Amino acid sequence: MPYEDTHTSTAGSIPAAKLGGARKAAEPGQNAMKRLQTELMQLMTSPAPGVSAFPSADGNLLSWRATIEGPDDTPYAGLTFKLSFEFPSNYPYAPPTVLFSTPIYHPNVDFSGRICLDILKDKWTAAYNTQTVLLSLQSLLGEPNNASPLNGEAAELWDKNPALFKTKVMDRHKDLEDD
Amino acid sequence: MFQPPERPAFLQPGSGGYGIAHSLPEFTFEETPLGLSGGGGGGYGAGSGAAGAGDAGPGSLLYTSPIFSTTGSSVGPASGAFHLPFHHSTSPSANTNTPSPASSSLAHHHLHQRSSPLSSSSSADMESAHDVNAQEAAARDYQPNLQGPLVGNRIPSTVITEAYAKADPVYVAKTMVRYLAGAPRLLLLPLTQAQMLPQTYSHYRPIQGDGNCGWRAIAFGYFETLLSLGNKAELDAERQRIESLNAFIQTAGGHPDYVYQPMADETIELFDRLSAVFSSPEAAMTELLDSFNNAEIAGAIIYHFRLLAGAWLRGNADSFSAFITSDLGVSGYAEATIERPNVEIDNLGIILLVNVLLKPVGFVLEIAYLDRSAGSEVNHYRFPEEANRSHPSELGPTIHLLFRPDHYDILYLAGPPPPPPTTVPEVDLQVHRVAFSQGYEIASTPLHSYADELHANPLALIPGFDAGPPGLNTVMGLGTPSPISPFTASPASPWMSTPFAEPMPQHSQPPRAPITVPTPISAQPPQRHQLRFSEYCQLPEYRDTWREPAFQTSTFKNSHFNVAHYNNPNFQPEEYKPDADESELAPRVGSRKRGSV
Numbered sequence: 001m002p003y004e005d006t007h008t009s010t011a012g013s014i015p016a017a018k019l020g021g022a023r024k025a026a027e028p029g030q031n032a033m034k035r036l037q038t039e040l041m042q043l044m045t046s047p048a049p050g051v052s053a054f055p056s057a058d059g060n061l062l063s064w065r066a067t068i069e070g071p072d073d074t075p076y077a078g079l080t081f082k083l084s085f086e087f088p089s090n091y092p093y094a095p096p097t098v099l100f101s102t103p104i105y106h107p108n109v110d111f112s113g114r115i116c117l118d119i120l121k122d123k124w125t126a127a128y129n130t131q132t133v134l135l136s137l138q139s140l141l142g143e144p145n146n147a148s149p150l151n152g153e154a155a156e157l158w159d160k161n162p163a164l165f166k167t168k169v170m171d172r173h174k175d176l177e178d179d
Numbered sequence: 180m181f182q183p184p185e186r187p188a189f190l191q192p193g194s195g196g197y198g199i200a201h202s203l204p205e206f207t208f209e210e211t212p213l214g215l216s217g218g219g220g221g222g223y224g225a226g227s228g229a230a231g232a233g234d235a236g237p238g239s240l241l242y243t244s245p246i247f248s249t250t251g252s253s254v255g256p257a258s259g260a261f262h263l264p265f266h267h268s269t270s271p272s273a274n275t276n277t278p279s280p281a282s283s284s285l286a287h288h289h290l291h292q293r294s295s296p297l298s299s300s301s302s303a304d305m306e307s308a309h310d311v312n313a314q315e316a317a318a319r320d321y322q323p324n325l326q327g328p329l330v331g332n333r334i335p336s337t338v339i340t341e342a343y344a345k346a347d348p349v350y351v352a353k354t355m356v357r358y359l360a361g362a363p364r365l366l367l368l369p370l371t372q373a374q375m376l377p378q379t380y381s382h383y384r385p386i387q388g389d390g391n392c393g394w395r396a397i398a399f400g401y402f403e404t405l406l407s408l409g410n411k412a413e414l415d416a417e418r419q420r421i422e423s424l425n426a427f428i429q430t431a432g433g434h435p436d437y438v439y440q441p442m443a444d445e446t447i448e449l450f451d452r453l454s455a456v457f458s459s460p461e462a463a464m465t466e467l468l469d470s471f472n473n474a475e476i477a478g479a480i481i482y483h484f485r486l487l488a489g490a491w492l493r494g495n496a497d498s499f500s501a502f503i504t505s506d507l508g509v510s511g512y513a514e515a516t517i518e519r520p521n522v523e524i525d526n527l528g529i530i531l532l533v534n535v536l537l538k539p540v541g542f543v544l545e546i547a548y549l550d551r552s553a554g555s556e557v558n559h560y561r562f563p564e565e566a567n568r569s570h571p572s573e574l575g576p577t578i579h580l581l582f583r584p585d586h587y588d589i590l591y592l593a594g595p596p597p598p599p600p601t602t603v604p605e606v607d608l609q610v611h612r613v614a615f616s617q618g619y620e621i622a623s624t625p626l627h628s629y630a631d632e633l634h635a636n637p638l639a640l641i642p643g644f645d646a647g648p649p650g651l652n653t654v655m656g657l658g659t660p661s662p663i664s665p666f667t668a669s670p671a672s673p674w675m676s677t678p679f680a681e682p683m684p685q686h687s688q689p690p691r692a693p694i695t696v697p698t699p700i701s702a703q704p705p706q707r708h709q710l711r712f713s714e715y716c717q718l719p720e721y722r723d724t725w726r727e728p729a730f731q732t733s734t735f736k737n738s739h740f741n742v743a744h745y746n747n748p749n750f751q752p753e754e755y756k757p758d759a760d761e762s763e764l765a766p767r768v769g770s771r772k773r774g775s776v
Binding site: 027028029030034035039042092093122123125126127 | 434515518
């Protein structure tokens with residue numbers, strides 16, 4: 001019979017107890033944790049050269065620290081950059097928030113360390129992972145997208161005055177202590 | 180009997196607005212912050228000054244809704260003091276499809292419930308309106324204000340009409356209620372050819388508009404349909420099929436298992452949970468609704484279906500590459516549209532998902548497009564494409580969606596309620612008889628308005644000829660009960676809904692060809708959508724016992740709106756002769772008597 005009517009009569013609200021009791025794996029972030037554990041395993045078993053990532057020391061799997069080594073033949077050669085990854089609880093359906101912790105002079109990074117990279121914004125899909133993000137950022141160091149800079153001066157100097165660009169990179173760079 | 184249709188007054192360029200009959204002023208419109216009462220009110224003219232506005236003639240339409248507080252006694256086209264606060268627009272543009280801010284905002288009143296980033300920040304940035312940084316910051320921090328559950332409960336579709344009653348005339352026409360059985364409130368509105376959404380679809384289920392609504396609606400409809408079929412073996416078979424598609428996601432979609440496995444697992448687990456409680460439809464439905472309202476589970480299932488669609492696209496790239504108009508290519512399109520979280524499903528996405536999810540199990544997706552396209556009728560389209568050529572009775576279980584720009588909700592066909600089996604025919608007919616008697620009381624020339632509604636197709640006046648507009652079915656009380664709905668086809672009385680479900684050979688695709696021989700309905704094997712009335716009807720022990728139900732008025736008894744003769748297995752639809760006058764259309768009674776031996 002019209003068992004749906006019982007739903008209608010509950011006035012549109014789904015009782016929270018029902019939701020919670022529906023199943024065990026339903027807590028927010030459960031799937032994100034599962035996914036991040038898998039990614040951590042992959043990073044440890046098959047690391048990519050020049051990048052690394054690991055959950056931060058406080059044991060929160062949604063918060064990671066990562067490093068990128070500056071690629072050779074770029075102004076960033078020999079430098080190491082630290083980054084922070086904050087994963088949303090609905091990861092991988094939303095991208096992580098990635099910031100440069102190490103000060104960096106780059107056309108697509110602002111002075112707060114925020115990054116302009118399409119796969120971290122509207123091009124994100126669940127097929128990307130921490131490693132692909134790091135590798136994309138590494139290649140961004142050598143091939144900035146000067147068409148949409150966050151740092152306009154850097155975008156200009158990249159083409160016009162590579163020597164000055166390199167100087168600014170070195171001036172800005174400051175190795176962080178390990179946290 | 181038949182008059183050429185009048186164009187709706189509000190669609191005529193230059194007509195002086197869009198009139199609302201006398202009774203409307205007693206209906207209290209909410210004052211909206213959108214300034215509906217201001218200049219941009221979207222073309223409402225109050226009063227009979229508009230062409231044909233207060234006229235109860237062919238162009239009139241009975242408007243009933245519980246929300247209208249008008250009493251029936253005041254319904255009348257004759258007089259009119261007009262108290263509406265609406266701006267009486269004399270601009271032709273206000274009567275056309277030109278979007279006006281108020282109407283378009285209202286149109287989305289029940290949709291996404293979210294404001295745009297710009298509007299949320301506009302007041303704060305008033306003095307720095309051109310401050311790009313501030314706007315960027317606002318956009319970055321913008322969180323859509325999403326309200327309500329991810330998948331709501333089934334609620335009467337009149338809610339949609341009520342929401343649109345204040346909106347653009349095009350929307351009003353497309354959502355108009357003509358009457359509701361038992362609804363005491365009546366209004367007259369000068370609308371013709373209105374597609375009456377609530378008549379075709381009795382209920383709808385709101386889906387949250389977070390960018391996944393199309394995916395979510397189809398996914399939910401898929402599971403709900405599986406439940407409604409009442410076949411546990413089919414549910415389990417689908418579980419196996421979906422699980423076997425994991426390999427397809429890997430090979431064709433190119434995704435490693437860590438990407439799709441957690442999501443596919445959620446889908447499979449939902450199958451398992453549904454299977455575990457399958458014996459209780461109520462528990463299964465509760466489980467389904469709860470799961471789809473759990474963001475963790477629903478997000479995984481929806482993305483799983485995105486991956487399935489994306490894999491289908493990549494696996495059939497040759498077939499679909501021509502449909503990708505951007506320069507992204509197949510893979511780029513899949514990443515940018517199909518597999519991108521919170522991006523709404525587009526037409527190609529629907530085709531892909533139907534192909535991979537619904538078509539193999541024989542489900543059909545039918546979408547009613549309630550948009551600002553010209554005309555006063557909701558456009559329908561079915562997926563897969565070939566289903567558009569099929570008669571509704573030949574379709575598999577159908578999922579109905581309502582599309583409003585940028586949003587999908589689930590619709591449920593109006594069907595007879597599932598009352599006790601023995602009394603259903605009379606109860607149902609009684610309901611419609613009452614409804615029509617209201618119509619007779621109010622509208623002086625009801626047939627004319629019906630004719631208008633039926634797109635002025637003379638054939639539409641003949642029972643057995645469905646000219647296509649769903650209005651016909653609904654006017655005649657023949658709304659096909661949704662085969663997917665477990666609520667209209669309860670196991671207790673599975674045959675009860677069918678007298679109205681498949682009463683006649685509707686040739687809706689080539690509607691203009693008269694037919695004289697009724698389709699032998701019994702030839703159709705019993706299908707799983709439970710349209711079994713014909714079979715029942717053809718049983719010898721019942722054939723001779725069929726009796727014409729008693730009706731209370733001869734007017735209705737002899738009316739072609741009376742659907743009772745479809746119960747007669749020997750019923751033959753009359754042949755329409757365009758040149759014949761009305762007297763020759765009469766032998767209906769005779770044929771029915773012949774049949775009732």
